Amino acid sequence: MASVFPSFEDLPASIPALVLEAAERHGQRLALEDGERRISYAELPEHMLRVTRALLAAGITQGDRVVIWAPNSIDWVVLAVGLQAAGAVLVPLNTRMKGAEAADIVARSGARLAFVQGQFLGTDYPAMLNQHRPATLERLVVLDAEPQRAGDQSLADFLAAAEEVPLKQALASARSIAPTDLSDLLFTSGTTGKSKGVMCAHGPSLRAFNEYVRIIGLVPGDRYLIVNPFFHSFGYKAGWLTCLLGGATILPQPVFDADEVFRRVAEERITVLPGPPTLYLSMLDHPELGRKDLSSLRVAVTGASTIPPVLIQRIRKELGCAVVTTAYGLTECGGLATICDPDDSAEIIAGTSGRPIPGTELAILDPQGQPVPAGHNGEICLRGFHLMQGYFGDPEATRSTFDEQGWLHTGDIGSLDEQGNLRITGRLKDMFIVGGFNCYPAEIEAALSEHPAIAQVAVLGVPDERMGEVGCACVVLRQGETLDAPALIAWSRERMANYKVPRRVEFFDQLPTNASNKVDKLLLARQLQEEESASYSV
Incomplete structure (x- = not known):
């Protein structure tokens, strides 16, 4: 069996159409496996369409945005393709986000429904989101626990409503998705410090990652351990979508x-x-x-x-x-x-x-x-x-x-x-990468500036032997205020995703500026490097 579609003209129109075609191409090969739980390619359309039917019963229509805030799992993939088959747009959220960060994206995406993990690594995700929950979010479906608020549902109760919608209606919806229809809305940060929702369509993703399948030599039956988070394109498109294109088995790894x-x-x-x-x-x-x-x-x-x-x-x-x-x-x-x-x-x-x-x-x-x-x-x-x-x-x-x-x-x-x-x-954007996660100084600076003791702050990426790069916060304190590095790091951990938290803090009387009175980060970086070199030479 060929591991790639011969040309982009031969590709299915959409990700749901790919699931339907992969059932024919790969039959009893395993599509998803996690411990004792296994779903073959032949069985995957049934799982996908059950989610689609439940979403249609909930009133989700073409173009609606639906959030998934959860770690890698079989359910994540089934929910993603199911919502896409309903014509909805996938909005993945980073599992390291705090409640306010997640709520901001839920609100700005206009998502009406969210699938949310109950507990993960000691964190109560529904409780975090409910503290900042936007009014536009009509329903929260909890994947592994009972809901905390009236009107929300467990995953089992949500899926039970699938019986209200005929299978043929869901199948027609899945087959109606066009290559130019939006498949996902992935939020990425920029130099303004405000995240932006990137609108991507089904067809281009299938075409690009069909090439990826070809280049890396993926073959049907390959067993693909996906550690990269599904909320990121590396875990999503270069991960489980690639597996569906190539007939490989998706093995999710949450951490x-x-x-x-x-x-x-x-x-x-x-x-x-x-x-x-x-x-x-x-x-x-x-x-x-x-x-x-x-x-x-x-x-x-x-x-x-x-x-x-x-x-x-x-x-x-x-x-x-x-x-x-x-x-x-x-x-x-x-x-x-x-x-x-x-x-x-x-x-x-x-x-x-x-x-x-x-x-x-x-x-x-x-x-x-x-x-x-x-x-x-x-x-x-x-x-x-x-x-x-x-x-x-x-x-x-x-x-x-x-x-x-x-x-x-x-x-x-x-x-x-x-x-x-x-x-x-x-x-150009001053982005740095911590352990594979993109970090944007302006976004972190905006968060740190809310600390009552901070007058001014600039964030730089600095080399780190293990992580590649980490954030360094260069801080000017308000007059009469005191603050030390451990306290600021602890404060940051309560308010932002872990990878954004500065690992190093340096205090300055003032930050160097250029002719435009903007912080001169090149000069600042040189100063940090000189200080580090001087400390090594002592």
Whole structure:
């Protein structure tokens, strides 16, 4: 059985249509597996359409936004394809968000219904959301517990309403979804500090990740352990959607734990294991590495931060992965723009993000919008079939992201080598990446500025041996106020997702500014580096 559709013209029209076709293509192969719970490709449409029928019974209609706020699980995938088959738009929420952060996205997306985990890692998600619950959220469905408020439902009670809607009505809905219909609304932050909802459609995602299936060599029957969170395109589109395209088995992993991953690779014969560099570093540094059976592993895909060539070599040699590659993408292009050929050298795979996938144009432009020569830095710009339809409810931000020639300006800085491989060299938007999660200084600065003792704050990404980068908060205190680093870090942990919390805090009498009276972050970064160097030399 072919692992990819021969061309994009042969692709199903939508993700629900893919589920229906995959049932025919892959039959009794396992689509989803988690412990004793298993769903074959032949059984998946029934599960999908049960969710669709329940949503139609709840009054969800074409274009409605539906939230999923939960860790990776079989239910997550079934709910996602089920709501998409109802014509709804998937709005995933980061499980590390606090209640106010989640409620903000629920409100701005206009979501009428949310599927929410009851308890996860000691956190009560419904209670957090209910503290800030917007009036537009009509119903909350709790996945693993009884609801806390009247009008909300358990998942079992919600699905029971499926009996009110004929199967043929749900099937007709699933088959009516067009390639240009919205499949998801993924919220990503920007330099303004306010997250933006990226509108992506079914067809472009299927086309892009069909290429991904082809390049990494995914085959039917592959067993794909997905540690990357489903709320992110790496876990969603390069994760379970990729499996549905290639006929692989989706094995969800809710949190990364090296011991658990080693166990699952050995016992469940995992063949594909993508993740950020920190995942592989944790495995390679594990004291039990030499005694673990990793012989089933074949494919590793990474990205998200600078990678030393030795890491690629170690993944090949010590983890036994024959296929190792890196890729580049951003939410605004559906999550995938370029990818390395797995046959490239370790230096190319580690040092670049490869070449554009078919149908994608990439240009490195100067501030005047003109192409720069090979090897020279400029802004990475993209044009092609898989660009977003725009930012939800924000036409001004959409207009500012695209130029008159249709190029999407990513805000990332890079260059192309003579072979056309993309090298990421910086970020115009000051974004930094903590353990695979994108962090945006303006968003964190806005949150820290609410502390009553802080007069001014600037946040920078600084190198970290384990995480790649972490946040450093440079703080000027209000006159007469006192605050120390541990207290500010503890305060931050109560108010923002863990990966956004600064790991380092430095206090200043004043922050350096440029001629425009804006904080000069380049100078600030140099000062931090000089202070660190001086401390090492003492």
